[in-house]
Amino acid sequence: MEVSSISYIIDTLFALFAMVLIIFMVPGFAMLEAGLVRTKNVTAVLTINTLIYCVASMAFLLIGYSIAFGDFGNDHMSKWAAFLFQMAFVGKVVNIMSGGVSERAKVIPLTIFTVIMAAIIYPLIVNISWGTNFLKGTLLELNMYDLAGSTVIHSTGGWALLAAILIIGARNGRYTKDGAIRVIPASNIPLVTLGALILWIGWFGFNGGSVGSIASKENANAVALTILNTNTAGLSGAIMVSILMYLKYKKLDLTMILNGALGGLVSITAGPDLYGIYTPILIGAIGGALVVFAVSFFDRLKIDDPVGALSVHLVNGIWGTLAVGIFASNGSNITLLGQIKGIFIVGIFAFISSYLLLFIINKIIPLRASHDEEMQGLDVEECGLEAYPEFKRAF
Numbered sequence: 001m002e003v004s005s006i007s008y009i010i011d012t013l014f015a016l017f018a019m020v021l022i023i024f025m026v027p028g029f030a031m032l033e034a035g036l037v038r039t040k041n042v043t044a045v046l047t048i049n050t051l052i053y054c055v056a057s058m059a060f061l062l063i064g065y066s067i068a069f070g071d072f073g074n075d076h077m078s079k080w081a082a083f084l085f086q087m088a089f090v091g092k093v094v095n096i097m098s099g100g101v102s103e104r105a106k107v108i109p110l111t112i113f114t115v116i117m118a119a120i121i122y123p124l125i126v127n128i129s130w131g132t133n134f135l136k137g138t139l140l141e142l143n144m145y146d147l148a149g150s151t152v153i154h155s156t157g158g159w160a161l162l163a164a165i166l167i168i169g170a171r172n173g174r175y176t177k178d179g180a181i182r183v184i185p186a187s188n189i190p191l192v193t194l195g196a197l198i199l200w201i202g203w204f205g206f207n208g209g210s211v212g213s214i215a216s217k218e219n220a221n222a223v224a225l226t227i228l229n230t231n232t233a234g235l236s237g238a239i240m241v242s243i244l245m246y247l248k249y250k251k252l253d254l255t256m257i258l259n260g261a262l263g264g265l266v267s268i269t270a271g272p273d274l275y276g277i278y279t280p281i282l283i284g285a286i287g288g289a290l291v292v293f294a295v296s297f298f299d300r301l302k303i304d305d306p307v308g309a310l311s312v313h314l315v316n317g318i319w320g321t322l323a324v325g326i327f328a329s330n331g332s333n334i335t336l337l338g339q340i341k342g343i344f345i346v347g348i349f350a351f352i353s354s355y356l357l358l359f360i361i362n363k364i365i366p367l368r369a370s371h372d373e374e375m376q377g378l379d380v381e382e383c384g385l386e387a388y389p390e391f392k393r394a395f
Contacts, residue, residue, distance in 0.1 A: 007215035011077040018209025022088035025202035029095040032195025035188040040377025042387035056091040056118035067123035068131040096157025099307040144342025148210035150270035150320030158314025163355035168368040170304030196258035229272040233284030237264020240288035260288035267320035274328035
């Protein structure tokens with residue numbers, strides 16, 4: 001067998017394995033979100049996560065991939081494996097958004113948004129960053145390095161979430177008339193822990209697979225370094241949040257620690273292949289600290305995000321992309337200015353397009369459940385199936 005054929009087979013298997021790890025993040029998001037919302041909304045959360053995977057993948061197959069990449073051609077692995085790897089990413093953008101509007105957003109309008117995000121909005125962002133780049137040669141051409149999507153995926157989902165929250169508002173009772181913040185506790189901490197750790201494992205495919213090839217000694221080392229740095233940033237983010245929470249409250253809040261780990265993972269996603277083994281400790285630690293401060297910041301603005309997605313994905317998506325310009329700038333291909341430019345262009349497009357789309361959908365089919373529906377819980381109203389029917393639900 002020729003060496004080229006062996007490389008082709010190895011890279012195909014590598015892409016398929018990475019794809020499976022990324023798809024494994026679907027139950028990760030589902031369990032994380034299901035554990036963080038109240039029991040009366042768990043089935044609705046699980047339903048929208050399932051539909052996101054199904055409809056986003058189908059929309060990307062039929063329309064989105066062609067917009068992003070032009071065709072299915074690929075020289076060094078099966079074109080079908082290359083497609084499946086890219087398809088695995090698309091639902092994550094909406095997963096980020098759906099968790100942050102939990103407990104008051106209805107399933108059908110979110111599903112409609114998912115179709116258009118996966119078919120058009122996200123593929124256009126991929127086009128100008130990883131794909132055929134219709135902006136090439138213009139003043140808006142991106143020179144941003146973003147290996148696995150700190151901006152392309154995580155910030156995009158975060159901007160969409162911010163647009164959605166501005167349209168639908170906070171959960172009933174979250175903020176009192178006198179300006180106080182009412183804590184709404186998570187319903188199932190074991191599920192939150194399981195979901196976060198599944199996401200952590202999935203990130204190894206997310207970032208490691210984005211290297212693109214493992215069929216040579218150099219590429220194998222690059223993949224291993226990428227996964228090592230990804231894990232290190234997650235560890236550092238969790239440790240930093242543990243320290244800050246104990247210093248501030250003398251408590252170790254597990255949900256915040258887990259979000260600190262996820263913040264570290266998001267922050268390393270733009271350039272895990274570019275750093276030595278120590279820089280990710282600093283990047284992840286800053287990412288964890290940003291989660292702690294951002295959660296309080298968004299609450300002061302009365303921006304209600306039940307799962308902390310804005311703090312984890314939007315804030316650290318921005319930070320991770322900036323970190324490449326700070327720690328890995330080489331003066332030519334990668335510059336801090338190029339990273340900032342990419343953040344602004346993607347951010348403006350993602351926020352405006354998501355806001356306009358959600359505004360239109362909301363006029364046709366209200367995004368938000370009614371007050372009575374929200375009090376009753378979306379499981380009954382939206383799905384007709386309660387996750388915990390024997391439990392007495394707290395309103």
